[in-house]
Amino acid sequence: MTSGSEYVGIAVSFLLAAGITGAMVVLASTLGRKRPSLAKSGPFESGKEPFSLPRGKLAIKFYLTAILFILFDVELVFLYPWAVVFRELGMVGVAEMAVFLGILMVGYVYAWDSGALKWQ
Amino acid sequence: MNGASMDDLALLIPELILVSTALGFILAARRIENAHMATAGTIFAALSAASASVWLVSDSARTAFGGMFIVDGYSQFFKVLIGAALALTALVSERRIDVESVRPAEYHALLLLASTGMMFAASAFDLLTLYLGLELTTLCSYILVGITVERPKSNEAAIKYFLLGSFASALFLYGVSLTFGATGDTGFATVALAVSENTLRNNAVLLAAMSLIGAGLAFKIAAVPFHAWAPDAYEGASAPVAAFLAAASKAAGLAALGRVALDAFASPSGIASGFLIGLAALSISVGSILAVSQTDMKRLLAYSSIAHAGYALLGFISGTTEGASATMTYAFLYVFMTLGAFGVVIALGKRGESLDGYQGLAAQRPGTAALMLLFLLSLTGIPPTAGFVAKFVVIQSVVSTGHWMLAVLAVVCTVVTAFVYLRVAVLMYMKEPQTPEEPARFPTAVSAALAIAALVTVLGGILPGPLTRWTDSALAAKSATSISRNVDR
Numbered sequence: 001m002t003s004g005s006e007y008v009g010i011a012v013s014f015l016l017a018a019g020i021t022g023a024m025v026v027l028a029s030t031l032g033r034k035r036p037s038l039a040k041s042g043p044f045e046s047g048k049e050p051f052s053l054p055r056g057k058l059a060i061k062f063y064l065t066a067i068l069f070i071l072f073d074v075e076l077v078f079l080y081p082w083a084v085v086f087r088e089l090g091m092v093g094v095a096e097m098a099v100f101l102g103i104l105m106v107g108y109v110y111a112w113d114s115g116a117l118k119w120q
Numbered sequence: 121m122n123g124a125s126m127d128d129l130a131l132l133i134p135e136l137i138l139v140s141t142a143l144g145f146i147l148a149a150r151r152i153e154n155a156h157m158a159t160a161g162t163i164f165a166a167l168s169a170a171s172a173s174v175w176l177v178s179d180s181a182r183t184a185f186g187g188m189f190i191v192d193g194y195s196q197f198f199k200v201l202i203g204a205a206l207a208l209t210a211l212v213s214e215r216r217i218d219v220e221s222v223r224p225a226e227y228h229a230l231l232l233l234a235s236t237g238m239m240f241a242a243s244a245f246d247l248l249t250l251y252l253g254l255e256l257t258t259l260c261s262y263i264l265v266g267i268t269v270e271r272p273k274s275n276e277a278a279i280k281y282f283l284l285g286s287f288a289s290a291l292f293l294y295g296v297s298l299t300f301g302a303t304g305d306t307g308f309a310t311v312a313l314a315v316s317e318n319t320l321r322n323n324a325v326l327l328a329a330m331s332l333i334g335a336g337l338a339f340k341i342a343a344v345p346f347h348a349w350a351p352d353a354y355e356g357a358s359a360p361v362a363a364f365l366a367a368a369s370k371a372a373g374l375a376a377l378g379r380v381a382l383d384a385f386a387s388p389s390g391i392a393s394g395f396l397i398g399l400a401a402l403s404i405s406v407g408s409i410l411a412v413s414q415t416d417m418k419r420l421l422a423y424s425s426i427a428h429a430g431y432a433l434l435g436f437i438s439g440t441t442e443g444a445s446a447t448m449t450y451a452f453l454y455v456f457m458t459l460g461a462f463g464v465v466i467a468l469g470k471r472g473e474s475l476d477g478y479q480g481l482a483a484q485r486p487g488t489a490a491l492m493l494l495f496l497l498s499l500t501g502i503p504p505t506a507g508f509v510a511k512f513v514v515i516q517s518v519v520s521t522g523h524w525m526l527a528v529l530a531v532v533c534t535v536v537t538a539f540v541y542l543r544v545a546v547l548m549y550m551k552e553p554q555t556p557e558e559p560a561r562f563p564t565a566v567s568a569a570l571a572i573a574a575l576v577t578v579l580g581g582i583l584p585g586p587l588t589r590w591t592d593s594a595l596a597a598k599s600a601t602s603i604s605r606n607v608d609r
Contacts, residue, residue: 092125103143110146 277356292336403430
């Protein structure tokens with residue numbers, strides 16, 4: 001395999017993505033019926049009010065859950081490179097990963113014990 | 121590098137002791153209600169880690185984990201110092217833990233983990249392990265500064281410290297990546313080889329890398345111009361945390377800076393020393409002058425710690441083992457006298473935080489006032505206290521390398537700091553009491569910590585011989601091994 005050919009696939013997927021989305025936009029604007037309303041012509045912000053002052057309260061539980069998820073998610077990413085080479089590492093590798101996961105579990109138990117996982 | 125062998129792990133015993141104690145505390149965070157138990161556990165772990173590091177060192181240095189980690193006399197010295205600072209901090213924390221509703225186990229677990237990072241940094245022989253150790257320390261320090269969540273000031277301090285600290289870490293990492301680009305490795309031995317081969321002056325990339333790494337480390341010891349976080353963080357943090365930052369954190373930062381300046385970026389052209397001269401001169405002068413106008417005791421001690429960081433750096437300027445030995449002596453004595461001064465602040469409670477609280481202290485509590493006077497005299501550097509010995513050895517090392525202007529500046533600024541510290545003494549001894557006497561007695565633990573700090577401050581001033589012999593022998597082993605390592609390559 002020459003060095004350039006593996007990029008052909010990426011180029012094809014770029015072209016496909018651009019073609020399909022472009023076709024959808026063009027078809028919708030030419031074929032679709034147009035019944036404008038106030039809500040439709042406003043800017044789209046995934047259901048949120050597009051402009052508001054940051055005064056409202058956000059429950060801390062969302063933040064807590066999100067931060068716990070990110071923490072454990074990022075730590076567990078280490079399992080993937082380990083899984084690739086764990087045959088070469090042998091028993092030492094297994095022991096190292098056990099220690100790593102053990103320390104991670106201590107954090108998990110702590111979060112659980114402190115009531116961070118309760119949806120209250 | 122095929123994973124870690126048992127021999128490698130054996131060299132990590134001091135750190136492993138601290139980590140396992142901390143993990144135990146975290147697991148039982150809600151079960152440990154008794155602050156005394158947590159304190160006892162921390163002190164036991166600190167002392168066993170310190171004695172383990174003493175036991176580990178043989179005549180020659182040993183490296184582990186593919187040369188990323190080194191155990192030698194230098195690391196041993198700083199590990200013992202960090203262990204002592206941790207134990208003393210745990211002792212002085214007794215009072216605050218009860219007052220401020222902080223879970224004792226969580227607090228002590230963070231102290232232990234921060235100290236683990238410091239010990240790891242003292243043993244680092246690679247820029248990445250050094251970063252790992254320092255980052256563990258600072259991450260725990262951010263939380264410790266903000267641990268009293270009900271006080272808005274504590275939160276504010278934690279956020280400020282976090283923002284500036286992340287910036288400093290980023291600078292450090294950028295320097296590490298540039299070093300890797302210039303030398304192809306992050307190990308100190310390879311970097312030292314590259315630095316000795318092409319002079320720093322001609323290699324812009326390596327020069328930029330050194331400056332960035334130096335800036336990141338200067339932040340850790342709060343040297344001017346990277347000091348802005350310290351007064352705010354110390355003021356907002358609860359007093360034992362401020363004491364821990366001023367003592368242990370600074371010692372670890374000095375250990376790291378010394379290792380980087382002497383082992384990695386030591387160049388014959390003296391560029392590293394030029395960098396250190398700038399940092400030291402600025403820290404000494406700015407720290408001393410800004411301390412004059414402070415009315416908050418913790419802020420005053422923060423500026424004093426900035427000035428002391430500058431004094432401690434004086435030893436590293438010469439780039440010789442004698443100079444490094446002077447800085448180590450300074451770091452050792454500074455840790456005890458600053459912990460003592462903070463200990464008095466903690467013992468006095470709310471009254472001790474502002475300068476006005478010291479008015480007429482001598483009439484109400486003669487013993488406490490006398491202890492504070494001892495620590496203040498030592499911080500000034502007046503014989504026969506330890507502070508005099510510390511300042512003497514570093515200024516002597518500067519004079520021996522011919523930096524006369526720097527020595528004169530250091531002495532002049534000592535006079536300025538004398539005004540700062542003796543102002544407190546004047547308040548204690550020559551003013552009428554303003555605050556009514558509080559009948560409360562100090563907890564035994566705080567008194568014990570003050571007694572130990574006072575003992576070292578007095579003994580270090582009268583009998584500095586054993587300490588300087590220790591630092592000299594620690595470095596003798598070090599220089600011998602770095603030479604042999606270079607020959608191997």
